[in-house]
Amino acid sequence: MAVPVPSGGDVLRRAVAGQRRDVALGSVLGAAHQAGEALVPVLIGVAVDRGVAEGDLGALLAVLGVLAVVYVGLSFGFRFGARAGERAAERAGHELRVALVERVLHPGGGAEEGRLPGALAAVATEDARRVGAVTMAVLSGVAALTGLLVGAVVLLRISVPLGLMVLLGTPVLLWLGHLLSKPLERRSETEQERAAHASGVAADLVAGLRVLKGIGAESAAVARYRATSRDSLAATVRAARAEALSNGTVLALTGAFIAVVALVGGRLAAQGDISLGQLVSAVGLAMFLLGPLGVLSWVTTELAQARASAARVAGVLATPAAVPYGTASLPVPVRGELLLDGVTHAGLREVTLRVSPGELLGVAATDPADATALLRCLARETDPAAGGIELDGVPLRTLDPAALRTAVLVAHHDAALFQDTLLANIAPPDGGGGVPAAMAAAGADEVARTVPHGLATAVGEQGRSLSGGQRQRVALARALAADRPVLVLHDPTTAVDAVTEARVAAGLRAFRRGRTTIVVTTSPALLAATDRVALLDEGRVVDTAPHAEMIRRHAAYRTAVLS
Known part of the structure; x- marks a missing residue:
């Protein structure tokens, strides 16, 4: 399945089209509301002509009755139209957030590359909200244009010059508003990028708070965030200036336009071309037009900001997958034989290694970067630049990454815990029954006995209520409980x-008996429990043998494992 490649315009169109029912309902009700608002000064003008100028009390009461009905309609139209618009905005934002989370969690990966977690969170919150709000802007724009159209038609019936002024002047005002929104759009995009970066830096610093305190780097962290926040503030101020200039200029132009309409209406009344009631209607309509024109100015601002946010959302959604999808099927059953054939990637150089089904293999790397590159290839977070990896004779490149991970689990050294209970962090999603045995093998049963509420204890965000060793044991228990045919562990x-x-090493060997397990580590206790060890030195597998034999043969192995 290919990752969709939308543009910013696509994102906006999908946001509106996805809520077309509520947008249509809100537009109809909003249009009815604005049409009713435009009719109010007309009815007042009729009341002046019939009830005041002509002294017809019955006609005056009839007009007042109609006016009361119109106001009731206005109230309901605004209430339910606004409800539909807000519902559309919230649902559109929600669907965008879900789409962004799905893209970030996509098995093919890639969306997180080059982006801080906080920056992704900003896109999924503030940018998604702004794009969702475009639905409200659309229906508000439709309602405002309806009000302008009704007002212009009424003015045409009162006086052709007045009507033509509105019909010809409104498009000019809209065009000027669009031109004035261009600098705002550019500055809004910069503002959102800087704000997202500041959020990302803040989240990064909070996540590493203990480390920063431990090395006494608090002042450096504050200085870094102060500089980042200052850049964000400057971008926000520039965007606010552009917005103020745009809104202020449009408001001034709109006021001048309405003043001209009122002036022309007054001159027509003075010349006797229109009646007193019609003059009242014309002036009232001129004042009414301030509302729709102001709404259109707001719509222009909202669309400018939404376009900038949509471009950022599209940037995440359109990020190509780190690895392509394959069409091959997993072998059934998965025996767990792995073959690395001339794998070259990052620091790895023509790594060739065969792992037998059910084998417990240790991998000792003299360079941690080589271990990381090997893990990324085994997890298919990336594909090797040259060579390949096979699972039971099937090349990993030909497999769907999601399907592959049902057979091969790579548990990284920095595995995160979630803000949930101890049990929820260990139990697999399918509710498998191997949790007690996995906890015992990982030594996590001791953790459960030492925390206040056992398995029901909340571990806190990132597992911060636990010590480092407790977090590692819980993460290892989670990996074991997943019960994959092939398990790759990194420094557990x-x-x-x-x-x-020593207890974990023995438990790991017993728990994984008969299933393929690779432990990438320099721990003597873990390596001693393996069937054999592969030494990865200068990017190549230079030898494989049992742990004791490797100590005797290789000085590089002794340095990496025993020093």
Whole structure:
């Protein structure tokens, strides 16, 4: 399945089209409301002519009755039209947020590359909200244009010059408003980018707060955020200036236009071309037109900001997948044989290695970057630049990444815990029954016994209520409980004591017996529990042998594992 490649315009069109029922309903009700608003000064003018100038009390009461009905209609039209518009805006924003989360979690990856988590969060919140709000802008624009059209038609019936002034002057005002919104659109895009970057930096600093305090880097972190926030503030101020200039200029032009309409109407009344009631209607309509024209000015601003946000949303949604989809099927059943054939990627150089089904293999890398590159290739977060990897004879490149991960689980060293209970962080989504055994093998059963409420204990955001060693054991228990045919672990015990590490090594071997397991680590306790160890030195597999034999053979191995 290919990742869709939308543009900013596509995002806006889909946001409106996806809520077309509410947009249509809100537009109809809003149009009815504006038409009723335009009729109010007309009815007042009729009341003046019939009831005041002619002294017809019955006609005056009839007009007042009609006016009362119109006001009731205005009230209901505005209430339900606004409700439909707000509902459309919230639903459109919600659907965009869901689409963005789906793209970020897409098995093919890629959306997170080059973007801080906080920046992605800003796109999924503020930008999605602004794009969703375009539905309200659309129906408001339709309603305002309806009000202008009704007002112009009425003015044409009162006086052709007045009607023509409105019909010809309104498009000119809209065009000027569009031109004035261009600088706002550009500056809004910059403002949103800088704000998203500031959010990303803040989230990054908060996530690393303990590390910053530990190394005494608080002042440097504050200075970094102050500079980032200052850039964001400057961009926001520039955008606010552009918005104020746009709104102020449009408001001044609109006021001048309405003043000219009122002046021409007054001269026509003075010349006797229109009656007193018609003059009242014309002036009332001129004042009414301030509302629709002001709404159109607001709509122009909203559309400018929405276009900038839509471009940022489209940038995330259109990010190409890091790895392409394949069409091959997983072998059934998955035996767990892995073959790395001349894999070259980043620091890896023609890595060739065969892992037998059910084998517990250790991989000791003298360069941590090489270990990371190997893990990314095994997880198919990226494809090797040269060579390939096969699972039971099927090349990983030909598999759907999502299907592959049902067979191969790569548990990274920095696996995150979620703000939920201990049990929810360990139990697999399918509710498998191996949680107690997995916890025992990972030493997480001790964690459950030491926290206040056992498995029901909330671990807090990122598991911060637990120690580093406790978090590692919980993450390892989660990986074991997933019960994949192939499990790849990366340094799962760096934060635990030697006694616990020895217990975990024994538990891991017993729990994974008969299933393929690769442990990428330099821990002597874990490597001693493996069937054999592959030494990855200078990007190549230079030897494979049991742990004790590797210590005897290779100085590089002794340095990496025992120092």
